[in-house]
Amino acid sequence: MITCSLERMTNLIDTFSKFGATGHGGITRFSLSKEAIQARxxxxxxxxAIGAQIETDDIANVYATLPGSDPNAKRIVMGSHVDSVMNGGNYDGILGVMSAMEVLTTIQKEQIPHIHPITAMIWTNEEGSLYPPCMMSSGIVCYDYLPENVRSKYKEENMMASKGDTMTFQQAIEQSGYKGDKKNRITPNTYQYMFETHIEQGPILEDHHKDIGVVDCVLGMFNYRLKFYGQTTHAGTFPMPKRKDSFLAASHALIELHKRIDSLGYKDLVYTTGEVSCHPNLHTCVPDYFDFCIDVRHEKKEVRDAVLKIVKRFEDEMxxxxICKVEKAWERxxxxxxxxxxxxxxESAKELHTNYQRIHSGAGHDAQFAAYMLPTTMIFVQSKxxxxxxxxxxxxxxxxxxxxxxxxxAVLKADQT
Amino acid sequence: MITCSLERMTNLIDTFSKFGATGHGGITRFSLSKEAIQARxxxxxxxxAIGAQIETDDIANVYATLPGSDPNAKRIVMGSHVDSVMNGGNYDGILGVMSAMEVLTTIQKEQIPHIHPITAMIWTNEEGSLYPPCMMSSGIVCYDYLPENVRSKYKEENMMASKGDTMTFQQAIEQSGYKGDKKNRITPNTYQYMFETHIEQGPILEDHHKDIGVVDCVLGMFNYRLKFYGQTTHAGTFPMPKRKDSFLAASHALIELHKRIDSLGYKDLVYTTGEVSCHPNLHTCVPDYFDFCIDVRHEKKEVRDAVLKIVKRFEDEMxxxxICKVEKAWERxxxxxxxxxxxxxxESAKELHTNYQRIHSGAGHDAQFAAYMLPTTMIFVQSKxxxxxxxxxxxxxxxxxxxxxxxxxAVLKADQT
Known part of the structure; x- marks a missing residue:
């Protein structure tokens, strides 16, 4: 069987790791930044160089297409993103772009016949580091196909006005040199299938000694915020028993939250309280406000609902x-x-004799929005x-x-349909 | 007995509450800001207007002096600050300045004879909101008199280079219009005593139904930071049992810290964990780093030492x-x-038939630095x-x-010495 080239892939990894290199082994490559433009x-x-035709759409998504034998066939697209979080790594997102490039290069070099045009694609601003929210351009492109509760987050005019560090997303697109025509956007009229290769971002494959994950779904999730309202007083003057310390309150509540959720006994549930804010956040003041968000993910709705019931029970608890207030951020x-x-x-993983397994994606990806619009799937690569x-x-x-x-x-099999 | 004027004081409160008014009853008046210049x-x-002579020194401290009958007598100074924290109130600092103005005005209007020149003073940048640390100008002026461990925080060249929002403290002074001659600084050669009136900033006077506090000391304190080092992983992909969540770690440690300190049983001890930081502070990431500071205040060193022993015990605890690391910020x-x-x-509080009591100051004030240089004391007014x-x-x-x-x-009594 024809396989992709280790030599070319190694070269791709080395090359792209330089665009936005932090000097500590990783990269910072915000969407449409100078470093991201270098990658594009x-x-x-x-x-x-391999003869692909380049197109860009109005939100700077980039498409590189090799024609197929049937001029009327829709395209098969492989894509991911080149932007990163602050101090991110050399694989998240960019691996999917490099893999798409390598597949297209292999097809061209090996002269592999195919019916459909095949496209390698860069999605703009997946991480949302400078311009939230994440998966912005897939949210915009797939908007009409998204469920209502997801859609509200991706209204195009809001995205375009969203403020980054020094300019709006719209301004960043204008200045990128990658703004194209809206008619070039990926749509079900012109595209048949979408594939995205991505690192797993978790330890499951490694723990099971697998290299490849055959992804079957992206986990449903909800995100809520627990807010604690106390009273600011001076650190030096206010007796302890009269204090209403919102950080202490949140700490007690966090531990109880773990206790209550863990008592449900769901082994494959993940929940995270990764974002906090504290006011006024001064060493001389008892904090009058503290909040943290809780991100809960599981395939089954009944499991998420059981956890949500626990989260909501915190409302008005002292x-x-x-007092604790519970606020919904979003769910999907x-x-x-x-x-x-x-x-x-x-089948491809099997035929290639790889070590693989089926796996859920806990993380969100552009493929998950594309899946509302087109038949779509993902391939995971082990994360150390x-x-x-x-x-x-x-x-x-x-x-x-x-x-x-x-x-x-997998693309060549899909090409036969 | 002659007393100050309720009418004038009311007018002063009304007037100064406008400089930096937030529209919600308080003020934001950072040192040397436009609003602070209006107050100056x-x-x-x-x-x-009452004939006082105005002087400023090289760090923009302002002095307004009425001459006394003895041209060789040193000055008695009353002072505090006009700057505030973000969304602060109408009394912290400014009450001491308004009180000094009102005392000087009463002396002038009532033609009260006095031997010493009497000065009302504004200390620059007590809060340190834009230009840390707090009590900056008293730290600079009293530098040579400060104990070594305090002194290190107030080295003049560092202060002058300290970066505010958009400029250094030195630039802010230059632009304020209030930069004067270094020879005008308050020193023991030209000043005899210092008084500072301030709000209590705590509930003790109110709880005891007292209006006035006769302050005898500023509590000793220490400030340490507890740092927790975990591992960032993705919120959606990383199984719960393998996580090293630094926010959860800090919450458990905070509760244990309270338990251990409270078990010492010191009723008048205060300790505060008001400032936190969380990294990367994203809802999609398990936090790999969380820290909080602990600020501990008590008059007695042996009490502070007992608490410090508990704080230090967290070093290297898991x-x-x-892992937890403990870092000293400062102590005094x-x-x-x-x-x-x-x-x-x-004596004055008694003769005026006020409801008063002796009290410690839990908060830091410019008077505490002045006290290293000159005989100094403070008067507290009840805080609702x-x-x-x-x-x-x-x-x-x-x-x-x-x-x-x-x-x-009190000033008139001191004037007799």
Whole structure:
């Protein structure tokens, strides 16, 4: 069987790791930044070199297409993103772009016949680091297909006005040199299937000694915020028993929250309280306000609902003299990928003799929005120690090449339909 | 007995509450900001109107002086600050300046004879909101008299280079219009005594139904930081049992810290964990780093030492898979005010038939640095509900006027020496 090139993949990893390198092994490459433009330029240069036709749409998504034998066939697209979080790693997002490039390059170099045009794609602003929310351009492009509760977050005019560090997202697009025509956007009229290769960002594959994950869904999730209202008083003058310390309140509540959720006994549930704010956040003041968000993910709605019931029970509970208020941020249902495409990925992984398993995606990806619009699926590559969104992110060149080879053969199977 | 004017004090409170008014009952008046300059201009206008001589020194401290009968006598100074924290109240700091203005005005209007020149003073940048640290200009002026461990925080060249929002403290001084001659600084060669009137910023006077506090010391304190090091992982992909969540670790440790300190049983001890930081502070990431500071205050060193022993015990303890590191920020000894001046304040409070009591200051003030250099003391005015550093700060005009009257008579007693 034809496989992708380890040599070319190694070169791609080395090359793209330089755009926004932090000097500590990782990258900071915010969407449409100078560093991200370097990565896009490299993509365009290499794709032009294999004869791909380059297009961009009005939100700076980039498409590189090799024509197929049927001029009327819709395109098969493979894509991911080149932007990163602050001090991120060399694989999240960019691996999917490099894999798409490598698949297209293999097809061209090996003269592999195919019916459909095949496209490698860069989605703009997946991380949302400078311009929230994340998965912005897939949210905009797939807007009409999104469920109502998700859609509200991705209203195009709001996205365009969203303020980054020094300019709006619209201004960043104008200045990027990558603004194209709206008619070039990916749509079901012109595109047939979408594939995204990505690092797992978790330790499950490694723990099971697997290199490749055949992804079947993106977990449903909800995000709520627990807010604690106390009273600011001076650190030096206010007796302890009269205080209403919202940080202490939140700490007690957090521990109780863990206790209550853990008592449900769901082994594969994940929940995270990763974002806090504290006011006035001064060493001389008892904090009058503290909040943290809780992000809960599980495939099954009944499991998420059981946890949500626990979260909501905190409403109006008193903790250390502080009242707790519970606020919904957002939620989304589990997104299941296309069964036929999942099978193509699994068959390809098997035929290539890779170590693979079926897996859910706990993280959100552009593919999950595309899945509302087109038959879509994903391929995961093992993440060393499960680490992601940090400079230690690592997948071996061999594993990355395997991931690309699996995508190549899944695409070629899909090409037959 | 001559007393200060309720009418004038009410007018002063109304007037100064406008400079930096937030529209919600409080003020934001950062040092040397436009709003703080308005307050300084008002001070100068009113002090010039009673014939006081205006001087400024090289760090923009302002002095308004009425001459005494002895041209060789040193000055008696009353002062505090006009700057505030973000969304602060109408009394912290400014009450001491208004009281000094009102005492000087009463002396002038009532033609009260006095031997020493008497000075009303504005200390620059007490809060340190834009230019940390707090009590900056008293730290600079009293530098040579400060104990070594305090001194290190107030090295003049560092202060001058300290970066505010958009400029250095030095630039802010240059642009303020209030930069004067270094020879005008308050020194023991030209000044005999210092008085500062301030709101209590705590609930003790109110709880005891007292209007006036005769302050005898500023509590010694220490400030340490507890840091928790875990591992960032993705919220959606990383199984719960393998996580090292530094926020959860800090919450467990905070509760244990309270338990251990409270078990010492010191009733009048205060400790505060008001400032936190969380990294990367994203809802999609398990936090790999969380810290909080602990601020501990008590008059007695042996009490502080017992608490410090508990704080230090956290070093290298493991909490939820995260290691804890303990770092000293600073500490200071209890500063005792001048016994003779304290007695003058107490005698005056008694003669004026006020409800008063002796009290410690839990908060830091410019007077505490001045006390290293000159005989110094403070007068406290009741704070409603003990609230401070917030817009709800309140002391009645009657209480404020009483505070000024007590300072007036204490100054006149000191004037006889």
């Amino acid at each position: 330029d490299e993509f365009v240069k290499r794709m032009k 903790w250390d003299g502080c 249902e589990t997104v299941y990928f296309d069964k036929q495409l999942i099978d193509y990925v699994e 120690d499960g680490l992601s969104h940090c400079e230690q992110e690592y997948s071996s060149p061999e594993q990355c090449t395997q991931g690309a080879s699996v995508m190549l053969h | 201009d008002e001070f100068v206008k009113r002090m010039k 909490w939820d898979g995260c 000894e209890t500063v005792y005010f001048d016994k003779q001046l304290i007695d003058y304040v107490e 509900d003990g609230l401070s550093h917030c817009e709800q700060e309140y002391s009645s005009p009657e209480q404020c006027t009483q505070g000024a009257s007590v300072m007036l008579h």
